[in-house]
Amino acid sequence: MTSTVFLHVCTTDIDETQVRSVAGAAEAFNAHLDVVVVGEAALPPVGAHVESVYAPWMKERMEQQDEIKKKVCQLEEIFEELGTPCVVTGIHTEVFRIDDEVGNLARLSDIVLLGADLLGNQDVLGAVLDGAWFHADVPVLLDPRSSWEFKKPTVMIAWSDTAESASAVRTSLPLLSLAKAVHVVLVDHEGDRDDPAPRLLSYLSRHGIDNVSTEVLPAIVIRFPKPWRHIAEASKRTSS
Numbered sequence: 001m002t003s004t005v006f007l008h009v010c011t012t013d014i015d016e017t018q019v020r021s022v023a024g025a026a027e028a029f030n031a032h033l034d035v036v037v038v039g040e041a042a043l044p045p046v047g048a049h050v051e052s053v054y055a056p057w058m059k060e061r062m063e064q065q066d067e068i069k070k071k072v073c074q075l076e077e078i079f080e081e082l083g084t085p086c087v088v089t090g091i092h093t094e095v096f097r098i099d100d101e102v103g104n105l106a107r108l109s110d111i112v113l114l115g116a117d118l119l120g121n122q123d124v125l126g127a128v129l130d131g132a133w134f135h136a137d138v139p140v141l142l143d144p145r146s147s148w149e150f151k152k153p154t155v156m157i158a159w160s161d162t163a164e165s166a167s168a169v170r171t172s173l174p175l176l177s178l179a180k181a182v183h184v185v186l187v188d189h190e191g192d193r194d195d196p197a198p199r200l201l202s203y204l205s206r207h208g209i210d211n212v213s214t215e216v217l218p219a220i221v222i223r224f225p226k227p228w229r230h231i232a233e234a235s236k237r238t239s240s
Contacts, residue, residue, distance in 0.1 A: 003031060005031065005034065005108065006032065006113055007036065009038055009113070009114060010036070010038070013117040014071070018146040021115070021143055022035070022148075025148045028150035033084060033087075034086065034087050035079070035086055037090045038098060038124060040093075040098070041061060041094050076088050095123050100131065102127070103132070103136045106131060106132045107135070107138070109136075113140075114140060139167075139168055154182075156185060157185065158186075159185065176207075177207070177208065184201070184215070185215045
């Protein structure tokens with residue numbers, strides 16, 4: 001029996017609402033769940049006054065490590081109560097090493113899940129995204145409102161004829177197979193608005209994904225100051 005592998009990267013600020021959302025995602029996909037609590041360690045002191053600041057720095061470091069250990073134990077208890085099998089671990093390191101740590105874990109995962117707690121820490125968020133995208137080439141699913149819902153969702157694909165888009169679609173097949181409808185949005189670069197990514201549509205059909213609609217945006221939108229506004233508008237139309 002095959003299983004999708006989810007890696008949820010969080011901080012000690014994760015709340016129970018986010019935990020329940022992650023657990024629901026794992027249940028919807030019948031996925032194996034790995035959870036890692038990331039803590040940003042303060043840089044070690046350097047310079048002429050290192051002796052005077054070493055003790056406070058070490059105390060802070062130990063307190064951060066204890067906080068991560070407590071959160072790991074707390075999450076293990078919550079996931080157990082929810083009936084969600086998972087493995088919870090912790091990482092405490094300098095921010096410039098977080099991308100390596102996350103990358104090593106993400107390489108053997110199918111999707112990295114991130115929640116609202118990370119969105120409030122831009123330094124750690126950037127390191128986590130670097131690790132997932134550039135060290136492991138694994139897609140990231142964001143849940144800013146702790147409200148994942150996978151019961152017959154409507155999914156939008158922002159498509160371009162690139163290796164990155166193709167990889168994202170392949171990885172998203174478990175989600176696409178759950179969707180009640182799939183809407184493909186692409187930008188017309190060649191003036192052929194009657195031929196919207198036929199190979200993509202055939203690929204989806206071969207995987208049993210047939211309820212697919214398409215929308216072609218004129219290439220002129222890429223000249224606008226905020227081109228992604230048009231993709232956002234298409235997303236709103238899809239969800240309505």
